[in-house]
Amino acid sequence: MLPSASTHRASPGHLHTQKWRGRIGLALVASLSVLAGMTDAIGFMASGDFVSFMSGNTTRLAVAISDGDVGLTVRLVILVATFVVGNALGVVVARLGGRRTLPLLLCIATLLCAAAAWPFDTQLPALLAAIIAMGMLNAAVEEVNGLPVGLTYVTGALSRFGRGLGRWMLGERRSGWRVQLVPWSGMFLGAILGAVLEHHLGLKAMFVSGLLAAMIGLLSLKIPRRWQLGYMPR
DSSP: OOOOOOTTTSOHHHHHHHHHHHHHHHHHHHHHHHHHHHHHHHHHHHHSSOSSOHHHHHHHHHHHHHHTOHHHHHHHHHHHHHHHHHHHHHHHHHHHTTSOHHHHHHHHHHHHHHHHHOOSSOOHHHHHHHHHHHHHHTTTOSEETTEEOOSSOOHHHHHHHHHHHHHHHTTOOOSSGGGGHHHHHHHHHHHHHHHHHHHHHGGGGHHHHHHHHHHHHHHGGGSOHHHHHHHSOO
16 A cells, blocks of 8 residues: 555565554554544534634635634634644654654643643633644654655545546556545544544543543554654654
8 A cells, every 4th residue: 555665676674664664654644643533523513613624714714804704814813823833833842852753742632631621611722722732743744655644634635545546547556545545534533533522521522632642652652763753754
């Protein structure tokens, strides 16, 4: 499913290592996509705003501007800008943490738990904490065996899958395009889980997202250091 090195230049041992690096990377992508989908669904159902789906918030922003809704326009501008800041912070935290997954995911878990524990009726601060966490999440994995992947957005993944499908229909046999369904499937399943949790727990369901982020971070300790360096942005 993933691109592999040329068999003419790579030893069997290298090919075996690359295959397992790809499998572990995809498992990490799948689990992080579940986290993103779960958190987005919880945030959307609790507040009516998207936590990681900034394409949706951008469209809503354009509609709010056309309607002259100043309050909603300001709110959505803040949400989109916060997501950008979260992505920037993710790179900074990842770099300061030696490009290890655990420190980054522990920061994300802390933000999600803080959002869940927010005691006041005004949900905006809790929403902003969750959005920063989802922006930071994108720094956890940027590529697997040279194949770009997205965690909190799946439009690009579906587009790459569709283009790969078109090339396959034309007889081209490039590897890697089917992998793009992994983040989409993870986000879809995570969103279902998040919706169920929000029905029962409300915004406090973010505690589950925080726990999942921490668990993934702890499990990442089993991933070889060199592999983590290959997954995370430079």
